[in-house]
Amino acid sequence: MNRCLHKNSNRLWPGVLGVFLLCLVLGATGAGTREAVAAEPGPVISLVIDGKGVATDVQPLRQNGRMLVPIRFIAETTGAKVEYEASAKQVTVTQKGKRIVLLIDSQIAFVDGKRVSLDVSARIVNGRTLVPIRFVSESLGYLVAWDNQSGVAHIQTKPVEDRAAVVQEASNPYVVQSGDTLSGIANRHDTTVQELKQNNYLSSDQLVAQQLLFLPKGAKAAEHPLSKEVGDSRMLTNRYYFPFSDASWYEPYGDSYGSDREWTESNDGSVRNHEGIDIMAPKGTPVYSVSNGTINRIGWNTYGGWRINITDENGRYRMYYAHLSAYVPGLQVGSVIKAGQLIGFVGDTGYGGMGTVGMFEPHLHFGLYLNNNGNATDPYYYLRYWEQNKVENPFS
Incomplete structure (x- = not known):
């Protein structure tokens, strides 16, 4: 389906900062710390940012039911500034006036100078600073969702785009034949051209042979049903x-x-x-x-x-x-x-x-x-x- 087709949506939410927030803590299930192991069949991605899988050079960790992710890799892709002070063992993230300070191996953090307690502490793994995702994300205004089935964190840092249009009535599919017109199909199936176009989100009357149309509710059973074009209609x-x-x-x-x-x-x-x-x-x-x-x-x-x-x-x-x-x-x-x-x-x-x-x-x-x-x-x-x-x- 062409993503040029959209439903109307007024959903806009406040400008949320760069994806670096990926370091938030996710409500993941599972106990103990889980690191990627060599048994994986190939490259693994555990983070989806704004609808795209994001690979990191250090795999996120799950600890005490929370997820920690490498902050610098993600922050630098979104313009956030990250500083690590080795002597103080702290990492500071700033963006658009927001300042977050996390202390390594401590469950104490500061948001714009206000002290907060964390469920899990930031830590360093293979030279990378990993921080709790949900905390950072919520501090910056991002949305976070945890897919427990796949073990992947989803983070949204900008307004969600309109969804692609999906037909309302899809139970009666018709396969367009050579020489077909919308008016002819409508007349033969006791429906109207307008209803056909609305149900299929068509912007013109042009049809192509073998195109799939979905007849609207109340129309007759398709003369050329999709079931005759496939080997197994059970699917x-x-x-x-x-x-x-x-x-x-x-x-x-x-x-x-x-x-x-x-x-x-x-x-x-x-x-x-x-x-x-x-x-x-x-x-x-x-x-x-x-x-x-x-x-x-x-x-x-x-x-x-x-x-x-x-x-x-x-x-x-x-x-x-x-x-x-x-x-x-x-x-x-x-x-x-x-x-x-x-x-x-x-x-x-x-x-x-x-x-x-x-x-x-x-x-x-x-x-x-x-x-x-x-x-x-x-x-x-x-x-x-x-x-x-x-x-x-x-x-x-």
């Missing part, structure tokens, strides 16, 4: 989610399944078929599982880079998410995943040995395979249908 339900949230920007996408791809591991000049749909999106865009299931493969693949394969809960399909920049913490083969669960972040990895990046523009490659024989199937129309069911922005 046309709201139990499945689109892999991007309702707050994510991505480019309009077409059916790239079956197109030629010239890069091969053998580099022998042969051409292979593209076994999925590419959706272009900025690096770091969160990626969500479309279905309930279990991870059957995760890690590096020469073609897909950092990728995840998830077998759906019914054992009929395997969903393939490729070219990721990173995963969320704790994923491994055998992990049970829920539909709409955050699993990773858009990247540009693949087409080479482990760690290869930059061979193409960042995007998500989504593939769909039959589990019984491994054959690929075109997921285009499924994605178009699931596009009406997205994970909500935690700050919406």
Whole structure:
């Protein structure tokens, strides 16, 4: 869906300071201190700032049910000033007249000179100063949300953008045929052109063959239903989610399944078929599982880079998410995943040995395979249908 389509929104909140706030303390669950371990299948991101995954050179820690994150890395990306005084063992953050002082290994801090008590102290790990997220965030006016399912902190430092428009009635999808017009479709289905345009957020009367329209409430059953274009109509339900949230920007996408791809591991000049749909999106865009299931493969693949394969809960399909920049913490083969669960972040990895990046523009490659024989199937129309069911922005 084109992010040019928006719902009206008057939500604006006061100018909140730079993302550096990432050092706040999050209401994360779990006891004790948890550091990233070598068992992770690849790069891991635990922070999402303004809708993008943010990688840090020191992984955040969970301590006493709180999250600590490296402050300097985040502060410097947003213009906040951070100073560390080794003799006093304190870190000072200033931005737009706000001044916060945290004492290392102490649960005492100061906000504009006022003393406050913390649940957990700031600390130094591998030369980086880690501070409690929620405290810093709330002191600066940011919004913070903790995704316990994925172990990721979300921080919003600026007004939330309008959400992409989603059709109100999506139960009666129609596949546009060659020569179709809006008036003809409306007449044949006992509805009106105006209702068709309103339900589909159309700004013009122009149609393209194989375009998906959703007939409005009260219309007749579609003459050319989507169920005839897909191999398994059981997947046309709201139990499945689109892999991007309702707050994510991505480019309009077409059916790239079956197109030629010239890069091969053998580099022998042969051409292979593209076994999925590419959706272009900025690096770091969160990626969500479309279905309930279990991870059957995760890690590096020469073609897909950092990728995840998830077998759906019914054992009929395997969903393939490729070219990721990173995963969320704790994923491994055998992990049970829920539909709409955050699993990773858009990247540009693949087409080479482990760690290869930059061979193409960042995007998500989504593939769909039959589990019984491994054959690929075109997921285009499924994605178009699931596009009406997205994970909500935690700050919406």
